[in-house]
Amino acid sequence: MSDQAISSVEAGKAGEVRAAPKGIMLAWYRFKKSLATPDPYLMVFGIFLWLGTYYLLTEGWKVPRFEKIPGPVEVITEFFSRDPIWGTSLFTEDFHTNVYVSCQRILISFGLATGLGVPLGLFMGWSRKFKDYAFPILETLRPIPILAWVPLAIVMFSGFETPIIFLATLASFFVTTLNTLLGVESIDESYFRAAGCLGSKKHHVFWHVVVPGAMPFVFTGLQISIGVAWFSLVAAEMISGDFGLGYMIMDSYMVNKYVSMVMAMISLGFVGWITSAMVRWAGNRMMQWRVKALALEGR
Amino acid sequence: MARKQTSTKSKASSGGKPNGTTVADKTSGKSGLELSNVCKGYGDEWAREEVLIDLSLSILPGELTAVVGPSGCGKSALVNLIAGFELPDSGEILIDGSPVTGPGKDRLVVFQESALVPWQTAYQNVVFGPKLRRDMSPAQIKEEADKLFETVGLVEFKDKYPLQLSGGMQRRAELARAMINQPKLMIMDEPFRGLDAMSRELMQEFFLRLFEKNRRTNLFVTSEIEEAIFLADRLVVLSNKPAHVRKVIDIKLERPRDFHMLSSTQAYEYKREAMEILHEEALKGFKSTDSQSDFVEAFSTQND
Numbered sequence: 076m077s078d079q080a081i082s083s084v085e086a087g088k089a090g091e092v093r094a095a096p097k098g099i100m101l102a103w104y105r106f107k108k109s110l111a112t113p114d115p116y117l118m119v120f121g122i123f124l125w126l127g128t129y130y131l132l133t134e135g136w137k138v139p140r141f142e143k144i145p146g147p148v149e150v151i152t153e154f155f156s157r158d159p160i161w162g163t164s165l166f167t168e169d170f171h172t173n174v175y176v177s178c179q180r181i182l183i184s185f186g187l188a189t190g191l192g193v194p195l196g197l198f199m200g201w202s203r204k205f206k207d208y209a210f211p212i213l214e215t216l217r218p219i220p221i222l223a224w225v226p227l228a229i230v231m232f233s234g235f236e237t238p239i240i241f242l243a244t245l246a247s248f249f250v251t252t253l254n255t256l257l258g259v260e261s262i263d264e265s266y267f268r269a270a271g272c273l274g275s276k277k278h279h280v281f282w283h284v285v286v287p288g289a290m291p292f293v294f295t296g297l298q299i300s301i302g303v304a305w306f307s308l309v310a311a312e313m314i315s316g317d318f319g320l321g322y323m324i325m326d327s328y329m330v331n332k333y334v335s336m337v338m339a340m341i342s343l344g345f346v347g348w349i350t351s352a353m354v355r356w357a358g359n360r361m362m363q364w365r366v367k368a369l370a371l372e373g374r
Numbered sequence: 375m376a377r378k379q380t381s382t383k384s385k386a387s388s389g390g391k392p393n394g395t396t397v398a399d400k401t402s403g404k405s406g407l408e409l410s411n412v413c414k415g416y417g418d419e420w421a422r423e424e425v426l427i428d429l430s431l432s433i434l435p436g437e438l439t440a441v442v443g444p445s446g447c448g449k450s451a452l453v454n455l456i457a458g459f460e461l462p463d464s465g466e467i468l469i470d471g472s473p474v475t476g477p478g479k480d481r482l483v484v485f486q487e488s489a490l491v492p493w494q495t496a497y498q499n500v501v502f503g504p505k506l507r508r509d510m511s512p513a514q515i516k517e518e519a520d521k522l523f524e525t526v527g528l529v530e531f532k533d534k535y536p537l538q539l540s541g542g543m544q545r546r547a548e549l550a551r552a553m554i555n556q557p558k559l560m561i562m563d564e565p566f567r568g569l570d571a572m573s574r575e576l577m578q579e580f581f582l583r584l585f586e587k588n589r590r591t592n593l594f595v596t597s598e599i600e601e602a603i604f605l606a607d608r609l610v611v612l613s614n615k616p617a618h619v620r621k622v623i624d625i626k627l628e629r630p631r632d633f634h635m636l637s638s639t640q641a642y643e644y645k646r647e648a649m650e651i652l653h654e655e656a657l658k659g660f661k662s663t664d665s666q667s668d669f670v671e672a673f674s675t676q677n678d
């Protein structure tokens with residue numbers, strides 16, 4: 076008993092001396108720690124509950140209205156089949172192309188929207204005059220639903236690619252700009268005053284107060300904006316597309332390949348989840364002060 | 375009248391050099407401040423609220439002037455004007471003879487609320503000013519900063535972010551940030567508000583030692599009379615809103631100061647004098663609202 080106590084004390088001491096784990100080891104350490112909390116078990120339970128319900132509704136009891144929907148067993152076997160019945164699976168080339176094309180479009184649109192929206196929002200928050208010029212236009216264009224832009228986009232741009240990218244960019248651009256602007260406006264006046272006292276010029280204030288101070292809002296905005304980008308991308312691909320997951324959904328529906336349709340939907344869910352996790356990760360990387368102070372580590 | 379008095383006094387203190395010239399500034403590194411008939415109000419014409427009325431005050435180079443006044447009387451408004459964040463509606467604010475037109479590095483403000491920027495570590499916050507202005511070499515900055523962290527007792531915490539520090543630590547880091555800039559005039563707006571009694575006392579003593587060593591001109595706003603008497607060379611008592619100067623008391627306790635001086639009869643006299651005025655002003659404040667007459671009555675009978 077006492078031996079055990081001593082050894083545990085020693086282990087504690089050893090733990091203090093040990094260097095902080097990095098990279099994969101850190102992730103592994105966090106994972107092991109999380110096993111002591113109910114979170115991972117609830118997550119697994121939640122997934123099974125969801126899958127079970129889905130199975131019973133479709134393949135188990137074949138509830139009316141759900142019977143036409145491909146069930147989880149069918150979808151999963153098809154998904155992992157090297158010789159898919161409906162012609163599309165994780166191993167077929169057209170699936171790869173569709174995922175690749177959609178991801179590429181998101182990368183371009185989201186990149187453009189961020190590259191334009193963040194600076195625009197920052198300037199609007201920073202310069203009163205610039206905001207007076209730009210804000211009315213932004214506020215008039217912003218409420219127009221993205222689907223209302225579709226015909227205009229097709230008229231304006233030729234081919235498949237540019238209209239789709241235009242639509243996805245536009246939607247995500249508005250969200251990013253507005254959130255960045257709100258971010259700058261949320262910065263406490265006292266930080267500007269403190270910077271002024273310390274003899275900062277205007278550009279110092281911009282780089283050392285406006286930019287870092289708006290960051291938390293910017294990244295909240297980016298998480299929403301990447302969701303909006305996916306939404307408008309898929310809508311655009313469904314209406315006018317040659318490739319992409321949105322096109323895959325519409326195309327499979329047209330030729331009654333419901334299994335492929337559900338596969339595209341599930342893929343969208345996964346890819347969307349990964350992209351927003353990447354945005355969150357980048358945000359935490361850039362705002363260590365927030366991560367450390369608010370104990371957000373590992374989230 | 376008041377201005378005349380200032381110039382003669384500061385002449386004496388800066389060794390006969392002409393007041394207000396750059397030569398005097400550079401050698402003494404201390405500024406004098408002169409407010410004459412300053413008025414400031416807020417709000418639109420139909421809902422005008424005068425906060426400062428005809429406020430005249432002079433702050434002598436190398437002195438610590440404490441300002442006390444009823445809560446909400448306009449002390450922070452006064453600080454904002456001197457710092458240059460806002461401009462007076464009328465009247466003049468002169469620093470070494472030249473009017474204040476905006477914030478500048480010759481006047482440093484330690485704010486009522488902590489204004490360390492949360493996205494920089496304590497160390498980055500402290501070296502922010504000199505690093506931007508490039509008026510010290512990097513080695514010099516580092517040396518000064520290390521010395522200051524030693525003085526304020528935050529050496530182990532210099533790489534922490536402000537939100538990871540306790541309130542008292544934040545205040546100390548903020549003091550260090552103000553001091554590294556060696557301002558000719560330091561303005562402090564209730565810098566120790568919100569600290570517990572023990573750390574407050576420690577901070578007062580710490581701050582006093584720093585002041586007595588460098589003797590940089592200081593304007594110290596506080597709501598604690600004892601704190602004001604303990605620190606100040608001169609105590610300025612403001613009236614209720616709209617604020618003007620009710621009385622200036624010269625505190626003639628010897629330096630270096632010590633806490634037990636606060637129990638001397640002299641200190642007690644200062645305190646009684648200031649309290650009397652403040653009490654009067656506080657009552658005025660309540661009467662003017664009229665809603666709390668019961669409370670005021672109870673309060674006055676209790677104090678008679």
Ligand SMILES: Nc1ncnc2c1ncn2[C@@H]1O[C@H](COP(=O)(O)OP(=O)(O)OP(=O)(O)O)[C@@H](O)[C@H]1O
Pocket residue numbers: 416417425443444445446447448449450451452486597615
């Ligand atoms: N920017 C502003 N706009 C409108 N009114 C203001 C503004 N700043 C201050 N006031 C008013 O001026 C008065 C004095 O405020 P101030 O903050 O200067 O008081 P204070 O003496 O510092 O009080 P405290 O001791 O509580 O800090 C208050 O009645 C407040 O309503």
Ligand SMILES: [Mg+2]
Pocket residue numbers: 449450451486563564
């Ligand atoms: Mg105040």
